[in-house]
Amino acid sequence: MIVEPIGILLALAGIYTMMAGLTAGMYFLCICTLLGAAAAVILPALGGANIQPSHFALLFLTGAVVLRPRTLAAALSSLRYPGPGFWFTLFVLYSVLTALFLPRIFAGATIVYSLARTNEMHRILNTPLSPTTTNLTQSIYMIGSFCCFAIVAGFGRLGGMAIVAQALIVTSAICVFFAIADLATYATNTADLLSVIRNANYRMLNDGDIEGFKRIVGSFPEAGAFGYAALALFAFVLMLGIEGFPARFLGPIIGALGTALLLCTSTTAYAASAVTGILVLFFCIARIFRNNATSRHLTYVVACLFALPLLVMVIMLIPSVSESISNLIHATVTTKLESSSGEERMRWNAQALSSFLDTSGMGAGVGSIRASSLVVALLANVGIPGTLIFFIFLASLVRSVLRRHTDGGIEQKVGLAAMFSCVAQVTAATISAGAIDLGPLFAITAGLSVAYTLGPLQATMVPAGVPFPASPRLNARLKGLAAADSQLSLRRAAFIPDDGGHRHV
16 A cells, blocks of 8 residues: 555645544545545555545544534435435445346356556556456445445434535535636646645546647546536535525636636536536526516526527637637537547447346446446446446435425525536536546435435534634524524424423413
8 A cells, every 4th residue: 555645745644533523524525526636545455546635634533524423314214215316325235246147147257348547557458357456446436425425314414504505616616726727727737736736546637639629637637537526516606696595706617617618628527518508597597487587587597598509609700819719619529529539439338238238238347347328337337227326316306405485594505506417427427438437426415415315303403512613694594593493493492391280481
C-alpha cells in the first residue's frame, strides 16, 4: 500500500472531521468528490488500484457515524421497505453477489472488454470472462456509494438537509475554481502545478482541445468526467435557485458553473444538459398551470422559450463566432460517433450486449464488462434482475419526491434539487457510463432525496450538536421553523390529560 502525499493531508482532515462532527464531515465528503484524478492510496497488490479521495473520506465519515448511535439509527431507518432506500440496498447487495459468483459460473463463456490493471496504467482489454481484481474494486466502490447514501439520508432526516445543500453549493464554487485553474495552467504551460491532484494512474487527457477550444477537465482525468460532475452540481444549484433556496452568491455560482459546462466540450454533458433543461422547463410549466409558480419559475420559462432562441439568432449574425461554435458542435456532437473514440465505445456496447446474451440474461458480474452506456452496463454486468431492481429504485425515488406535499420549506427545495440532480446524472450515465456505479455525487443527491421523502425523525429542525449553516437568511428561516414547532408543542402540552382530567390555561 502506497500512501500519497494528498492521502496524508486527507487523513489529517478526516481525523479532524471525526472529532469536529458530521457537519464538517459533509463538507469534507462533498469537496472530495471533485478530486476525480487524485489517488489517496495506491494498492499494488490489486494491480495498482486507486482509492479515490471521496472513498477515502468515507472511511472517516463512516467511523464518525458509528460513534454516533443516533445518526447510525437514522441512517439504517432510511433503508426500510418500501422506500427507495430499500431498493437501493437490494441493488447493491445483488450487485456484490454477482461479482462474487457470476464471473466464476460463466468463466470462459463469453469474450468481454474489461479493465486491466497494472501498477503503471489501466487499459481496456478484450479477454475471455474470468474473475479479476476489477470485480473486487467495483464491489468496494458500490459498497462505498451505499454507505454514502445511507449516511447522507440519515443526516438529512435529523435536520441536516440544508447543511448538505450548503456543502454542495461550496463544492460547486470549487468546481468552477478548478475549471479556471485548468484553463489558466494550460494557457501558461504550468499544468504541473496541478499534479498534486492528478496523481492517479489513470490516463490523463488534460491537454486536449477541439476546434481551438480547450477541453476543460478541472480536477478530473478527462473532459467527460468533469462534464458529468459539473452537470450533477449544476442541476442541483439550478433547482435551488429556481425554488428560492436562501444562499449567498447562488446566482453567480449557477452562471459560472453553467458557463464551464458549456465550454467543457463533452458530448455527454451537452446532450444530458439539454434533456435536464427540458425536464426543468416542464416542471416550471407544471407549476404555472397549478398556480403555485413564483417569478423565478416564470423567468426560467421565458429564458428557455424566448431569450435563449433570441441569443442563438444574434450569434448567427456574427460570422466568426457562429463559425467557431458550429465547428465545435460538429466536432463534439454531429461526427462524434465517427471518431475513433466513438467507434471504440460502440464496440464496447456491441460486445457487452453479446455477453448479455451469452450469459442467458444473467450478466457477467459487476466489474467484468466495460461498456459505454448505463443501460448496457447494467444488462451486461448484473443482467435482467439487477437492471429491474435499479430502475425500480429510480422510479420509486422520483415518484416519492414528486408525490410528497409539504409547505414549500427548506426541505422541499433541497429534495427537489437533489432529485433533478439524480435524474441528470442517470441521463448522462445512460449516454456514456462505463460502469454501473454512479459515484459518490449520485449517492449524496439520492440520499438527500430519500431524506426528503421520508421526512424528519423528530420535530426539531436541527439535530443536537449540529451548528446552523453560515447563511444568515437560512439561519433565520430554520430558527423560525424550530421556534414555531416549539410553540406548537407548548400549546399541545396545555391540553395533556393530568390525573384523568384536562388542564385549562
